[in-house]
Amino acid sequence: MTAYLIKGVRLLGGDPADLLIADGVIAEGPADGAEVIDAEGLVALPGLVDLHTHLREPGREDAETVETGSRAAALGGYTAVFAMANTSPVADTAGVVEQVWRLGREAGLVDVQPIGAVTVGLAGKQLAELGAMATSAANVRIFSDDGFCVADPRLMRRALEYVKAFDGIIAQHAEEPRLTEGAQMHEGEVSTRLGLTGWPAVAEEAIIARDVLLAEHVGSRLHVCHVSTAGSVEVLRQAKARGVRVTAEVTPHHLLLTDELAASYDPVYKVNPPLRTASDVRALRQALVDGVIDIVATDHAPHAVEDKECEWAYARPGMVGLETALPVVLSVLGEQWDLIAERMSRAPARIAGLAGHGTDLTVGSPANLTLVDPSARRVVDPSGLASRSRNTPYAGTTLPGRIVATFLRGEPTVLDGKAVK
Ligand SMILES: NC(=O)N[C@@H](CC(=O)O)C(=O)O
Numbered sequence: 133m134t135a136y137l138i139k140g141v142r143l144l145g146g147d148p149a150d151l152l153i154a155d156g157v158i159a160e161g162p163a164d165g166a167e168v169i170d171a172e173g174l175v176a177l178p179g180l181v182d183l184h185t186h187l188r189e190p191g192r193e194d195a196e197t198v199e200t201g202s203r204a205a206a207l208g209g210y211t212a213v214f215a216m217a218n219t220s221p222v223a224d225t226a227g228v229v230e231q232v233w234r235l236g237r238e239a240g241l242v243d244v245q246p247i248g249a250v251t252v253g254l255a256g257k258q259l260a261e262l263g264a265m266a267t268s269a270a271n272v273r274i275f276s277d278d279g280f281c282v283a284d285p286r287l288m289r290r291a292l293e294y295v296k297a298f299d300g301i302i303a304q305h306a307e308e309p310r311l312t313e314g315a316q317m318h319e320g321e322v323s324t325r326l327g328l329t330g331w332p333a334v335a336e337e338a339i340i341a342r343d344v345l346l347a348e349h350v351g352s353r354l355h356v357c358h359v360s361t362a363g364s365v366e367v368l369r370q371a372k373a374r375g376v377r378v379t380a381e382v383t384p385h386h387l388l389l390t391d392e393l394a395a396s397y398d399p400v401y402k403v404n405p406p407l408r409t410a411s412d413v414r415a416l417r418q419a420l421v422d423g424v425i426d427i428v429a430t431d432h433a434p435h436a437v438e439d440k441e442c443e444w445a446y447a448r449p450g451m452v453g454l455e456t457a458l459p460v461v462l463s464v465l466g467e468q469w470d471l472i473a474e475r476m477s478r479a480p481a482r483i484a485g486l487a488g489h490g491t492d493l494t495v496g497s498p499a500n501l502t503l504v505d506p507s508a509r510r511v512v513d514p515s516g517l518a519s520r521s522r523n524t525p526y527a528g529t530t531l532p533g534r535i536v537a538t539f540l541r542g543e544p545t546v547l548d549g550k551a552v553k
């Protein structure tokens with residue numbers, strides 16, 4: 133195994149120092165025979181961990197595969213991603229989660245951790261085989277019907293009770309379906325002007341309020357996917373103050389973009405939950421700094437051209453995000469490297485109970501890390517993405533920061549900004 137001496141790197145943005153990687157871990161000298169990487173001006177972060185990725189395999193390999201999504205992740209600075217269950221077939225059995233897990237191992241670019249469905253076929257009618265997925269080789273600990281809300285409160289309660297036994301988590305896509313029938317975008321001034329059916333903030337907030345009460349009642353862990361409104365932040369703030377075991381994520385796009393973009397009628401801006409208002413964006417940013425929102429998760433949602441380049445009403449919701457997440461967060465938070473490491477690596481690894489990721493880059497720790505050039509600026513070019521899909525809302529946008537290298541257990545997955553395999 134090649135050893136690497138990363139010279140003059142700024143660990144979490146600190147003073148330049150040398151970092152030696154040998155035998156898969158951060159090592160101490162001597163560095164004889166190590167391959168030298170000149171890292172002057174680069175910042176080292178623990179490898180990023182994404183708790184919310186759609187890899188589309190099995191079923192929609194035309195939009196993404198475990199391998200192409202893994203490559204996009206590595207290029208984005210990630211060393212682990214959690215693959216959502218809304219594949220075809222749905223990841224609701226031990227067989228499917230093991231298949232996804234194995235495909236991740238074969239690709240070998242990031243650790244792919246499958247998320248299991250909460251209900252059979254994501255249909256919201258009966259609990260899936262949570263126990264069998266938990267004890268499978270994929271070792272599933274997070275369950276989600278993402279794409280759909282577990283709307284039935286009795287089923288949600290049962291799911292929370294079930295996973296409590298092994299300290300599992302239910303990750304909820306918070307959307308009261310009766311309040312979002314036919315919804316096309318955020319319900320507000322802009323939807324009224326455009327004449328599009330609105331997706332009201334209360335549809336998200338009502339489910340989060342219900343679910344924190346259920347999680348409190350059961351004493352289980354709840355994770356809230358893609359929080360998008362200021363009202364949701366307030367519900368979470370109160371629940372956390374009471375000691376409810378709830379964690380929450382925000383996507384990069386909800387930290388940057390607003391519902392005004394829908395006025396273009398370009399479906400690239402159609403996403404679930406929808407882009408909200410500037411004041412929601414402000415509240416989400418503040419919550420991310422405060423810690424009311426624990427993590428950034430991409431909700432990387434690749435879609436084939438025919439599902440995206442059509443009329444707004446018919447387009448699928450979702451945006452790709454793995455390759456632009458860190459640049460977007462950097463543009464939002466600035467060079468607060470320790471905070472970025474916390475929200476994009478340490479906290480997601482901790483929430484998931486994922487060993488070996490999100491650890492400090494100290495001697496003996498697994499060498500899962502990424503090197504970023506904060507001074508570089510890059511114009512996003514959809515055709516240059518490694519993802520099989522092109523539905524980025526940032527085409528032509530200049531974003532700060534370039535991921536120069538990523539290491540998974542001491543092996544480079546990205547060098548000179550290019551995927552190694
Ligand atoms: N975010 C989206 O707009 N779409 C996701 C589903 C989801 O995260 O709800 C997808 O699977 O395409």
Ligand SMILES: [Zn+2]
Binds near residue numbers: 279280358
């Ligand atoms: Zn969702």
Ligand SMILES: [Zn+2]
Binds near residue numbers: 184
């Ligand atoms: Zn999602």
